[in-house]
Amino acid sequence: MKNSTINLRDLLILVADPNSYLRRVINGMLRGFGANKVMEVDSATGLFQALTSQKVDILLCDMRLPPHGGLKLTRTIRRNADNENRTMPILLMSSDTSESTVKNARDAGANIVVAKPMSPSGLYDRLGWIVFNPRPFVDCATYFGPDRRFKIEGYPGGVGRRKGDKAIEVAAEEGPSLNQNDIDSLFSNARAGQD
Amino acid sequence: MAKQGDTEANIFYADTRFERMARRPGGVSREEAIERAQTAVQELKTDFIAWIDEQLGELSTTLDDLAHNPTDKAALERAHQKSAYLRDVGSTMGYTLVTFVASTLCDILDAYIAGAPFDKNVTDCHMDAFLLARTDEYRHMHPQEVPELAKGLLRVVEVSSIVPPGDGKE
Numbered sequence: 234m235k236n237s238t239i240n241l242r243d244l245l246i247l248v249a250d251p252n253s254y255l256r257r258v259i260n261g262m263l264r265g266f267g268a269n270k271v272m273e274v275d276s277a278t279g280l281f282q283a284l285t286s287q288k289v290d291i292l293l294c295d296m297r298l299p300p301h302g303g304l305k306l307t308r309t310i311r312r313n314a315d316n317e318n319r320t321m322p323i324l325l326m327s328s329d330t331s332e333s334t335v336k337n338a339r340d341a342g343a344n345i346v347v348a349k350p351m352s353p354s355g356l357y358d359r360l361g362w363i364v365f366n367p368r369p370f371v372d373c374a375t376y377f378g379p380d381r382r383f384k385i386e387g388y389p390g391g392v393g394r395r396k397g398d399k400a401i402e403v404a405a406e407e408g409p410s411l412n413q414n415d416i417d418s419l420f421s422n423a424r425a426g427q428d
Numbered sequence: 429m430a431k432q433g434d435t436e437a438n439i440f441y442a443d444t445r446f447e448r449m450a451r452r453p454g455g456v457s458r459e460e461a462i463e464r465a466q467t468a469v470q471e472l473k474t475d476f477i478a479w480i481d482e483q484l485g486e487l488s489t490t491l492d493d494l495a496h497n498p499t500d501k502a503a504l505e506r507a508h509q510k511s512a513y514l515r516d517v518g519s520t521m522g523y524t525l526v527t528f529v530a531s532t533l534c535d536i537l538d539a540y541i542a543g544a545p546f547d548k549n550v551t552d553c554h555m556d557a558f559l560l561a562r563t564d565e566y567r568h569m570h571p572q573e574v575p576e577l578a579k580g581l582l583r584v585v586e587v588s589s590i591v592p593p594g595d596g597k598e
Contacts, residue, residue: 240455244446252513254472254479258520261472265465267456290446297512320442328516328531350519350527353465357458364450373437380439 239357239364241268245287248273249280249303250295250326255349259293262353266360275299277306284310284318291363292318296327296338296346303327304341311342311377319377320370322363326351330410335419342378344368345420348413355413362417469520476521480562483510484555491551498546507551508537514558525561528571529554532581539589550588557581 246268250256256273263271272289274280276299283289292310296303303325310316310323325338328349338346347359368379411419456464487510493503511533518527533554540546557577560566571578 238453238455238457239450239461240452241450242454244449251509252516254476254513255517255520257472258469258517261468262465265463265468266461267464288445290444290449320444322444322446328512328534349516352520353462353469357461357465360450361458364447367441367443367447369439370442371437371439 237361237365239266239361241266241360243270244268244290245270245272246291246293247280247283247289248293249275249277249298250293251275251297251299252295259351259356262356265353266357277301280306284316289318289321291322291324291360293324293326296325296329296334303343304337307338307341307343324359324363330412330416332411332419335411335416339381339419340376342376344379346416348416473521476523477562480514480523480526483514484558484562486510487514488555491548491555494546494551495548504537504541508534508541511537523562523567525566525569525571525574526558528578529557529561529581532585535585536588539591543591544589545592547588550584553584554581
């Protein structure tokens, strides 16, 4: 991704974070990347108002967005079949990067987690990853969102439940905070048992 | 637990407008985009110290409220929020040490939320550390460059984060 160019012009980017200064910082970074349509909201209420009034192209959302947090919000967006923003990329921003939090974000349907505090290069590369490494969407009874299957850990719950799944070993769990590379590896889209 | 192969899943590529449009030619190169973003962040720095001082003032007031009423959950949440704000922006704006101090304070406030007893000496020592960390002389420093301060704060976190048995609120 490092040499690829992304074009954010005319894309509507929604930044949802309760911290007004951080919103300004992210807005500044995005405009530096070439974005010209950046909206800011400070709560889930503002976010849903924005989502119902227009088509948002990508959401950057704080994991602790009040009142219920980014995880619940991501699930709500993904599970609402009538929502035209249902498949938009969702990038969750979090200072809590424990493995369990990152996995919860992935299981809620987030495309990627970015560790706070973030740098311009970190944000640019995560956006580029969404653009140039698109993951298929999975729509089933218990989940709607980007494919969660990953080479390093195997199937959710340890068992391949889809027809055609092959047996695979599952990696051990747990650990302290992850760095951005570890987070990225949890979101890489090599499909276990099939690649 | 579900048996292997018993669930039907519809798998498709959404090919979102974001992905399509962002791949268009004419974008800014990575190098230039990052340089421009850094310039934008740099421009915000002019009022960052004023923002830090405003946040520290509000944090100090909230911690004073907590000292008078350690069971005030709303004040505890407010203090945590202010501290998290400082942690999340600090290093992005070049105030690495502010992020470190805020991070340790967040850990302590997490412990208070979980039921550890509030101690004003602990929060006071963090407020003092903030005053040092915000100065031009110290703000760029990493914790390993100020080992006494860093070890001291980490030790404070360790000691003051103990939740008495049976007192956990979660």
